Amino acid sequence: MKSPTPNGIAVTHARDWIIGFDADDTLWHNERFFRITQDRFAALLADHCAPDHLAERLLAAERRNLGHYGYGIKGFMLSMIETALEVTGGDLPGHVVAEILAAGQEMLAHPIDLLPHAREAVEAMAAQAHIVLITKGDLLDQERKLAQSGIGDLFDGVEIVSEKTAPVYARIFAGHAQAMMIGNSLKSDVLPALEAGAWGVHVPHEMTWDLEHALAPKDHPRFREIADLGSLPALLASLP
Structure with a gap:
């Protein structure tokens, strides 16, 4: 993992974007x-x-x-x-x-199986922005999965939280001119990130837990949906 500053995020990029990635069913199967x-x-x-x-x-x-x-x-x-x-x-x-x-x-104990384009997308975003993994769940299990994923060193910071809420995203994204959260859950990854003032990018997964379902905010100006992470670099380049 890149060397962090005291606030946990390494300042290594010219563009003042901070990009959050969900973990389970966004980067790897869960x-x-x-x-x-x-x-x-x-x-x-x-x-x-x-x-x-x-x-x-x-x-x-x-x-x-x-x-x-x-x-x-x-x-x-x-x-x-x-x-x-x-x-x-x-x-x-x-x-x-x-x-x-x-x-x-x-x-x-199950092995980690990255989703298509996950590594390439994280590498591409790491070259352009501050990137942070934002996930919820059991601390030890999430740390294990990240360690076994082979992409942990690409992140500037890791946040394992009990719940993903607008105040949580506001805290993580504070100090950056533009922010984005990417994930498969509309309820946890997209809606609270939009509420916090960030862009919310939905990457649908064929298996999403029933308690993570929500209606897509299709009319929101900062909402985007992509078929898979392979489309992420082009999406970022298209944003103002």
């Missing part, structure tokens, strides 16, 4: 591992609950528990256990708990 584990969870509890209903119960538990556990795999594991207790009436076999824990541990 949600697909949750989907695989959720299918495994449904198979474990097939005798107690239909898959669609189980998915609804699990999503409700995740929504309910965000304030307690935050985002990430560990909270997902606890929500699965809670949901399993609910649908079995508290009569949850120990081997099912062991399977859930094993599935979560496998998720925590």
Whole structure:
């Protein structure tokens, strides 16, 4: 990683842009591992609950528990256990708990698989602007993924936050004339960044968690959408 200044961002570029990148499902695959584990969870509890209903119960538990556990795999594991207790009436076999824990541990050890054009886009932005990774979730897991991604050294700074809000983006982007946030989540990456005065760039991913869905602000003057990160350099060049 580039040497930071006291505020955590290295001043090495002529243009006064700061560009934030989301991590999960923007730079590397993430949600697909949750989907695989959720299918495994449904198979474990097939005798107690239909898959669609189980998915609804699990999503409700995740929504309910965000304030307690935050985002990430560990909270997902606890929500699965809670949901399993609910649908079995508290009569949850120990081997099912062991399977859930094993599935979560496998998720925590999964290798990092960069999305198409991720490295090239980060390299291109690093040559023109201050770039920072802005992600939420479990601290240790996010640090592990960044370390294994092979692109960590390209960032001027890393922010692992409990929630992505307008004040969080305003703090990170403070002192720069122009700012941009890039991510697959309209709810977390785009809308609060726009509220903070930055550009919001949506890069849709085929698998986005239900709790990250929101309506695209198509009429907002600082909103843009690109098909993949390969279009990012041209987008930046087109902006005023």
